Each structure stands twice: as C-alpha cells, then as structure tokens.
Amino acid sequence: xxxxxxxxxxxxxxxxxxxxxxxxxxxxxxxxxxxxxxxxxxxxxxxxxxxxxxxxxxxxxxxxxxxxxxxxxxxxxxxxxxxxxxxxxxxxxxxxx
Numbered sequence: 001x002x003x004x005x006x007x008x009x010x011x012x013x014x015x016x017x018x019x020x021x022x023x024x025x026x027x028x029x030x031x032x033x034x035x036x037x038x039x040x041x042x043x044x045x046x047x048x049x050x051x052x053x054x055x056x057x058x059x060x061x062x063x064x065x066x067x068x069x070x071x072x073x074x075x076x077x078x079x080x081x082x083x084x085x086x087x088x089x090x091x092x093x094x095x096x097x
Contacts, residue, residue: 014041015077019097021070028073030096036089037076044069 004010019027024040031038044065046057059066075089 012077012079012081015075016042016072017075017093018068018071019073021067023097024071024073027096031073031075031089031092034088034092036092039074040072041074042069042072 028038028040044062045051046055046062046065047059047069051057075093076085
C-alpha cells in the first residue's frame with residue numbers, strides 16, 4: 001500500500017492494481033460477476049488503432065507501457081465508498097488472485 005504524502009489529499013478518482021497479465025481478464029470477469037465495478041482503464045495507447053495508423057507505432061515500441069497496460073485493473077474508488085464495501089472488494093481480490 002502506498003503511503004500518504006504529507007500535506008496532500010487523495011483525489012479518490014481511481015485505484016489500480018497490477019495482476020498477472022495471463023490471468024487479468026479472468027480476474028476482471030470474476031470481480032465483475034461479484035458486482036464489483038472493476039475495469040481496465042489504462043492501456044498502452046500507442047497500440048490503439050489511431051496511434052498505430054497515424055504514427056506507425058507497433059507492439060514492442062514501448063515495452064514498459066505494454067507491460068503495465070497488460071497487468072492493470074482499476075478498482076472502485078470514490079468518496080462515499082465505505083468500509084464494508086472495501087472489505088467485500090478486498091476479500092474477492094484475495095480470492096481471485
């Protein structure tokens with residue numbers, strides 16, 4: 001878990017975890033089946049159609065971005081998310097992963 005930076009405030013916009021890229025879609029599906037609003041929000045943008053066609057990017061051009069993009073799952077995070085929901089989400093992440 002990341003430590004809070006002194007004199008800062010979290011925006012509570014998104015919370016991401018990194019998982020095994022081979023299992024990511026299964027983990028994501030399992031969380032969604034449990035009613036957890038997990039999603040993939042961060043992809044390696046150079047692999048999107050627009051950037052491939054406009055700039056000629058291809059797989060392998062940005063390996064770190066590709067690695068992170070293949071392993072990221074975004075979990076629910078918002079100001080009214082309460083302890084019982086956090087426990088529910090956490091338990092199912094432990095179960096899936």
